[in-house]
Amino acid sequence: MRSIGEMARDSGLGVSALRFYDRAGVLVPAWVDPVSGYRWYEPEQLEEARLLARLRRAGMPLADIRLVLASWSGADTDLLRKLLEAHLRRLEQGLSEARGEFSALRALLDQRENVMTSLRTATLRLTVAAPELAAALDTVRFAASTDPELPMLGGVLFDIEGESLRVVATDRYRMAVARAGVTGHDESRVQVIVPTPLADAMRALCHGEGSVRLGLDGDHVTLEAGDGQAAGRCLDHDFPDYRRLLPRAGDRRALVDVADFRQALETGPVRRDETGTHDLSVLRVTDDGTVALCADGDDHPDRVAVNRGFLLDALAAGGRDRLVLELTAPTAPIAIRRPDDENGFSLLMPVRLED
The missing domain is CATH 1.10.1660.10 (Multidrug-efflux Transporter Regulator; Chain: A; Domain 2)
Known part of the structure; x- marks a missing residue:
């Protein structure tokens, strides 16, 4: 047998x-x-x-x-x-209907092109505190995509509005958002996608306690710090509307000590995903407000499975000794927040469990 x-x-x-x-x-x-x-x-x-x-x-x-x-x-x-x-007829009918819907979506996208292009063609000069920009880039860098078939995700979004610069990165399975304050900009909204290598070069210039100067001229972005400069072209793509994915406060929150939680993840029970290539950690927030790692056979209805490697990356990028984990439902993203800064957080997509 x-x-x-x-x-x-x-x-x-x-x-x-x-x-x-x-x-x-x-x-x-x-x-x-x-x-x-x-x-x-x-x-x-x-x-x-x-x-x-x-x-x-x-x-x-x-x-x-x-x-x-x-x-x-x-x-x-x-x-x-x-x-x-x-079943084959159902699939063919579904494909036909999907083609019709995608044709309608392409027409809608064509109508939006002018609006989205205007967000990427501004000219501006503004100032950012180097420590704030460094911390923001450190928070989101791990979530940037490396998938060549999704070039619009192969960089870091700089979303500038008023006195706020939000930096965002996502690879579809995780998303990270952080904020830095800026000066020298009006209320209009400007968005550019900075290629990941250029974002890394900008991060290398953000050292010390001073300020850096961020410039945008059409599709060309520049960061100056002292005598150093990092410059290049932005990605000519539209970034997904991340604001629609921003989480509300989860129903179950737990404050975790990062070092202890990392050790628990690295030594605790794991499952394999269906492809057999990734380790999963299965979590739930207990009634006393702590995070428990569910062993195989624990079928608690509130358990949430997540890619363990992604979770470890998010903990490292959080930049704090303690972080808040928010779980809403087994099918909802897990949010990892800084307890002292609601503007910096990560989202991890859950992995469906069939048992």
Whole structure:
């Protein structure tokens, strides 16, 4: 017989997915150890598991998957073909409808191009305190994307409005926002995306207690500090509207000691994501306001799974001995805030758990 780990490895279904399909009555193990609860499968169940993995990747609903598996093991090939063809028709109809919606969205984007372009064509000269800009860039740098297929995320957004400069970075799975005060600017809003290498060069100039001078002329941005200068072209893309993603205060907040929490994450229980490439930490805020790391088998409804490496990066970028973790729901982002500065925070996207 095959263990659940062997079945997961050979079928392409994760361990958590196999547990889910067991509870759903779709792929029930041949035997479950009454003491440990460990699941075991007959060798012939591997074919069903591989079929299930294909149907899952094709997005087939669970109810239809049940019928397909029942037909596969029986002699009703006509029903099996009808189920597969019906699902293919649904996918094709959905794709047709999606194309129509995207055509409408492109028309809306065309209408907005002039407005978005105006945010990137200003000319300004302003002053920023070097320590503030350094701290802001340190807070967001870890979240910048390296995906060549998403060039609009391959930099740091400088969002200037009134006497405030917000710097933002995101790779879709995490987002970091920080603020620095500026002088020499009016109330109009200006946005530019500074390429990540240029943002790093700017950060290197922000040392000491003085001020630096930030200049923007169309698509060209310059930072001057003493005799040093970092300059280059901005990215010619539109950054996502991050303001729509800004979190409200979470229902469950916990103040954590960063050093102790890091050690708990590094030595505590982890799970693997479905691809088997990332470690996940599963968290929940207890009734006494502390953060607990959930071990395998802890099915508390308020638990939230997150990429452990991303969480460790966010803790390091927080720049404080203590940080506040906010959890709202298993499907909502986790917010990591500074207790003394609401303008600097990180968001981490949750990872869905199927068990």
